[in-house]
Amino acid sequence: xxxxxxxxxxxxxxxxxxxxxxxxxxxxxGHDGRAITxxxxxxxxxxxxxxxxxxxxEMWPDLIQKAKDGGLNAIETYVFxxxxxxxxRQYDFSGNLDLVRFIQTIQKAGLxxxxxxxxxxxxxxxxGGFPVWLHNIPGIKLRTNNDIYKNEMQNFTTLIVDxxxxxHLFASQGGxxxxxxxxxxxxxxxxxxxxEGKKYIQWCAALAESYHxxxxxxxxxxxxxxxxxxxxxxxxxx
Ligand SMILES: *[C@@H]1O[C@H](CO)[C@@H](O)[C@H](O)[C@H]1NC(C)=O
Numbered sequence: 001x002x003x004x005x006x007x008x009x010x011x012x013x014x015x016x017x018x019x020x021x022x023x024x025x026x027x028x029x030g031h032d033g034r035a036i037t038x039x040x041x042x043x044x045x046x047x048x049x050x051x052x053x054x055x056x057x058e059m060w061p062d063l064i065q066k067a068k069d070g071g072l073n074a075i076e077t078y079v080f081x082x083x084x085x086x087x088x089r090q091y092d093f094s095g096n097l098d099l100v101r102f103i104q105t106i107q108k109a110g111l112x113x114x115x116x117x118x119x120x121x122x123x124x125x126x127x128g129g130f131p132v133w134l135h136n137i138p139g140i141k142l143r144t145n146n147d148i149y150k151n152e153m154q155n156f157t158t159l160i161v162d163x164x165x166x167x168h169l170f171a172s173q174g175g176x177x178x179x180x181x182x183x184x185x186x187x188x189x190x191x192x193x194x195x196e197g198k199k200y201i202q203w204c205a206a207l208a209e210s211y212h213x214x215x216x217x218x219x220x221x222x223x224x225x226x227x228x229x230x231x232x233x234x235x236x237x238x
Pocket of ligand 1: 089154155158159
């Protein structure tokens with residue numbers, strides 16, 4: 001009897017282990033007005049940036065492990081449009097630009113990922129990460145309520161979101177990405193854009209929501225961030 005029971009136990013234990021190896025469990029990310037919650041618990045995220053194009057895939061595990069050893073529980077990166085789409089509709093996700101591999105490396109280290117898609121980025125990166133061909137499209141106006149620009153932004157953003165979904169990298173799918181960002185620090189520059197800027201931010205929020213990624217979206221420095229977008233800030237509270 002005892003033997004049967006221990007066999008049964010072993011069977012269940014190994015089945016459980018196998019399940020954990022095959023499928024990472026979906027994680028519920030939310031916010032309650034004061035904190036980000038993960039599976040219902042308030043969590044303090046201590047996240048650091050690693051911009052994947054600035055190092056090689058061989059370096060990533062070590063960089064991420066150092067971040068973890070230093071006490072971080074999340075890695076944050078922008079997505080660099082002009083590196084991924086140097087010519088219109090010609091993409092590069094190879095080598096240092098292998099975003100999927102980078103996010104998977106974060107997951108293997110047991111950390112969360114924060115994906116700041118933008119696609120406008122800061123990071124002392126040329127032209128906010130916008131491709132030069134974008135600048136050269138007749139009639140385009142960047143980062144405002146301009147159909148030509150919005151079409152291109154939507155095209156690239158959709159590509160990235162679909163790629164992450166396909167690889168099951170959002171936390172809602174068992175992946176490490178707990179937060180995603182649309183636009184970036186626009187609130188700091190939006191005034192001269194007037195009403196067109198306000199419409200643009202509404203459009204960004206609607207676009208983000210339309211993807212149904214199952215984790216919250218953040219905007220950065222966006223006091224008027226539309227409902228469901230979390231407004232985050234740059235700064236130090238003393
Ligand atoms: C992006 O634009 C190309 C045409 O230039 C189109 O074939 C493709 O379907 C678009 N992708 C999305 C996600 O809209």
